[in-house]
Amino acid sequence: MISKEALQAAHAAYDIEEACIREMKEYIDDEQFSRAVELLSDATRIGTAGCGHSGIICQHFAHLLCCIERPARFISPAEAVHGATGFLQKGDVMVFASRGGKTKELLPIVDICKAKGVSIITITENLESPLAAAADVVLKQHVNRETDKWNAQGTTSTTALCMILHALQAAMIEHTGYRAEQFALIHPGGAVGERLNNKAL
Numbered sequence: 001m002i003s004k005e006a007l008q009a010a011h012a013a014y015d016i017e018e019a020c021i022r023e024m025k026e027y028i029d030d031e032q033f034s035r036a037v038e039l040l041s042d043a044t045r046i047g048t049a050g051c052g053h054s055g056i057i058c059q060h061f062a063h064l065l066c067c068i069e070r071p072a073r074f075i076s077p078a079e080a081v082h083g084a085t086g087f088l089q090k091g092d093v094m095v096f097a098s099r100g101g102k103t104k105e106l107l108p109i110v111d112i113c114k115a116k117g118v119s120i121i122t123i124t125e126n127l128e129s130p131l132a133a134a135a136d137v138v139l140k141q142h143v144n145r146e147t148d149k150w151n152a153q154g155t156t157s158t159t160a161l162c163m164i165l166h167a168l169q170a171a172m173i174e175h176t177g178y179r180a181e182q183f184a185l186i187h188p189g190g191a192v193g194e195r196l197n198n199k200a201l
Helices: 004-027 030-042 052-067 107-116 156-176 180-186 190-200
Strands: 046-050 072-074 093-097 119-124 137-140
Touching: 004 156, 030 093, 030 119, 030 137, 030 156, 046 052, 052 072, 052 093, 052 156, 093 107, 107 119, 119 156
Parallel strands: 046 072, 046 093, 093 119, 119 137
Antiparallel strands: none
16 A cells, blocks of 8 residues: 555645646636637648657647647657658648747747748747747646646646647637538547447448
């Protein structure tokens, strides 16, 4: 059996992240959020980029976008400056995620996007940061604290970022009129595919 302290920490993690999601709703800027949904819905291609935990969640978002038939891919910051930004063309959208808004690996990608006429959406806690200043749209990331006792691990901040991206996808489904029948066609596998395709029949 683990210690009492370890169990307390586990229960506290639920409370911390629940509080964060509730608080985040107070930071939604409807104008900026609406603009982000419009840009993403109108883009021919969408790139996402972040480092560390943010990068992992950006990979998740790229997949979510593909699930509603918005062509997207995660562009690794390391590969971005070695040709991968060739995926992006004028009129496309790049989504950057950086809690501090100063991630050095992302800044060269900003310059490429500007030169190519690619719109930028930045998700960050720091609205005064370089990545925020360079963006066409900025979405505020709010984090109360991380779940570990040192307030250092990318836990609550990861959940906060994921919540913003999930909200974007939910809004895009409504905005674009994306239908379950469309998803059923591209998702025949697994329990979800079985449910959707049986329903379609």
